[in-house]
């Protein structure tokens with residue numbers, strides 16, 4: 001186990017020690033920080049190097065380490081290793097992650113050769129024992145089928161790394177150096193898919209499919225315009241004659257899971273399978289706009305399924321709210337809301353939106369005259385009053401607003 005991190009709090013380092021993990025220092029000032037907050041150095045320490053510049057492979061530039069916040073420069077690495085050597089460290093590792101989601105197979109062999117040359121120099125100049133080189137992640141997958149011809153061949157990559165090892169490390173008398181890899185995306189991304197249903201259609205300057213997932217379930221398209229293949233279930237082989245933007249319901253225009261995407265004609269109620277979300281889907285999920293994260297279902301090779309993570313509930317959303325008066329109140333409302341929703345879900349769904357499925361406690365004040373307004377009331381007994389939850393659709397909730405009433409009588413609403 002290895003802790004690779006930056007901006008690391010001392011508590012994380014102490015936990016890593018307790019767990020017996022190797023620590024990977026990201027910055028040259030980490031040894032001093034370690035001595036101050038953790039204590040003596042372990043026998044083995046790794047450092048993350050960032051040689052700067054650009055990282056070039058046969059098919060062009062595939063990374064710009066100089067723009068990355070991670071790692072230390074080569075001169076800093078030398079100084080850090082010398083310091084650690086003089087303070088009891090006996091075995092050293094070097095780690096680098098210089099390009100992400102690479103295709104074509106060049107990255108690992110090139111990186112390996114560069115790092116092998118570096119550690120051979122360091123071992124000779126500093127008279128230290130290099131225990132391992134960690135090539136980290138960076139081996140990508142072709143999210144877009146148009147890139148399929150550049151898919152990584154993992155066996156060829158392994159052979160390329162072996163050639164570099166035999167060319168550089170073995171002649172340097174370093175044939176005992178271990179190699180580590182930390183492949184995330186390559187292993188996991190194709191193993192996950194996001195299943196979502198079309199709940200709205202809209203046509204303005206583009207054709208929109210509104211789905212019941214959003215960027216809170218899959219952040220990559222919003223974060224960096226990432227492409228994820230989408231299949232319309234039941235029409236996987238139909239010609240893609242229409243062009244859609246597939247959008248979620250967040251109040252962010254960037255909440256678009258695909259833009260200008262050719263798809264077969266798609267209709268309300270259709271299920272879309274958004275592919276390759278295993279590495280950065282649910283794990284990057286968040287709760288913006290009060291969105292609750294979905295369940296996760298394991299699909300086994302024999303076709304059977306198992307619920308391995310239940311969907312978040314309103315009470316989960318409020319669970320971390322502090323036990324202040326307003327927090328307790330919101331939790332009570334959320335629990336009741338959840339119960340009302342469960343009751344509704346087990347009943348026959350009605351076609352019309354149901355406003356006010358959860359109402360404020362009647363004794364605490366009158367609801368607004370506007371039936372579409374969120375209900376707000378306040379109580380004279382406390383400086384806080386919480387109320388208002390409404391169900392805009394039997395299956396969809398759109399958030400709870402807590403109204404805080406300050407002592408001067410002013411109101412301020414906070415969306416929770």
Ligand SMILES: Cc1ncc(COP(=O)(O)O)c(C=O)c1O
Pocket residue numbers: 004097100101136137138139140182183184185186279
């Ligand atoms: C330190 C480290 N190792 C490994 C990985 C996995 O990388 P990949 O998914 O490209 O294999 C990451 C991903 O961000 C990382 O930060």
